[in-house]
Amino acid sequence: MRIARFSTLDDQSEVAFGLVDIDAEGQRFVSRIVGHPLLGPIKLAGDPMKLEDVRLLSPILPSKVVCIGKNYADHVAEMKDITGESTEEPVVFLKPSTAVTGPGDPVFHPAISERVDYEGELAIVIGRLCREVPPERAKDVIFGYTCANDVTARDLQKKDKQWTRGKGFDSFCPLGPWIETGLSLEEAADLRVTTTVDGEVRQDGRTSDFIHGIPELISYVSSFMTLVPGDVILTGTPAGVGPVQVGQQMTVSIERIGELTNRVVTRD
Template sequence: MRIARYALAGAEPQFGLVELATDGGEHPETIAAITGDPLAGPVNYTGERHSLDEVRLLAPVIPRSKVIGVGRNYAAHAAEMGNEVPENPLLFIKPNTSVIGPDDPIVRPRGVTNLHHEGEIAVVIGRICKQVPADRVQEVVFGYTVANDVSARDWQESDGQWTRAKGSDTFCPLGPWIVTHLSLEEAGALQITTEVASQRTPEDREVRQDDSTKLMVRPVAELVSAISEFTTLLPGDVILTGTPAGVGAMEPGQRVSITIDQIGELSNPVVDEE
């Protein structure tokens, strides 16, 4: 399934199930409304169905608790930043106020001059869990979505830690929906592509990142297990699994698009803080 969170003009946000043309079903490029929050309990169809063109897609999950990022989980990215792969997972937290959805603007804060994109596959947790063995991680994963771990490199360098550099408002785009049908093995063999284009010529995209999740130093099962050793994970928590090589600067007036095979595309414009 693809579970999206969306809004119609003048209506409250709600969840729905997305059907794409590639599925070969009866309702291509539509979203079927469901009741409630799929992360909180059973849901039912309402009978409403809308074209994807009619709705505004929102961040598919607003974490009730936390977003946990993983640094240097691809060897080539660690090397391009002048670092070694750490002996243990390098973890940080992004506040839920950093989360935005598809097409929402990434805002470059005043004073930041070196804002970078980091395309990543994100894990959405579906159950309260603690100290999960790696061989049982599939039981606690609700699904996967696309993420951009936006990073202010100048703040990262000057602050000596990453809270402000990675946790500012709008620094965690997620979307376009949550895919629930992927196994751990499938999630560990997907292509991630990040492209940057001018808003004036969106068709002229520069490919920045193009690598496979096969290259993760620590796969999803190992990451979730390690993180759950020290903190309780809650339904709706999001784990960003690290970014492959090719990170680079984003400038106001550009649009950053991240595509992950079998999940979808997350695209956001970049603007300056007013």
């Protein structure tokens, strides 16, 4: 299933979850869900709506976004001067919930930064309260997967020697367009991840190139913090990161999931 969160174009104050599907003519539509997909039974309600007639929002509002750095060897090599060498254990940092934004929403270029980078990533959405999850049980706590862009003020990341400010600005964590719940752990372990800027491919990697796999990441993170339903884990970005300018459009595409597009703007 593909679970979206949306508002109608007529009343953007009304937010609901919905099930995204395709009809016989290839037209995508969304059917409203009654109930929270992470918290209990759900049922469909009302008539399906064409996808272009709704505004897709971030598919989940996580209590925390747990991010993994240095999880592709080629990315470690290209960022060695800023973030150092690879480490035996996963590198973990957090983005605040206020950084989360949705598909089509603007990403704000901070006035104090001279370089803002895109970082396309696979995101894991946690489906149940968990801690100290052994790797062999990781699949039991995954609700689904979505696309993410770990937007980074690279100059501030380098200046600060740690990553909170450079990665924590409002709008620096686009998620979407929906949560794909139908992938097995084995399928999620080999997906193509690409990032384009104004249609030009800048990143092209596969999750099979992870240094630390999905079960290991969930086990490691949950060994020192409790994960709650809706929490998101970003799994790291492949090589090819680079700057994006005001006015440019970033698109993170992950096969079997979808596309997440955002434009960089200045804040009024």
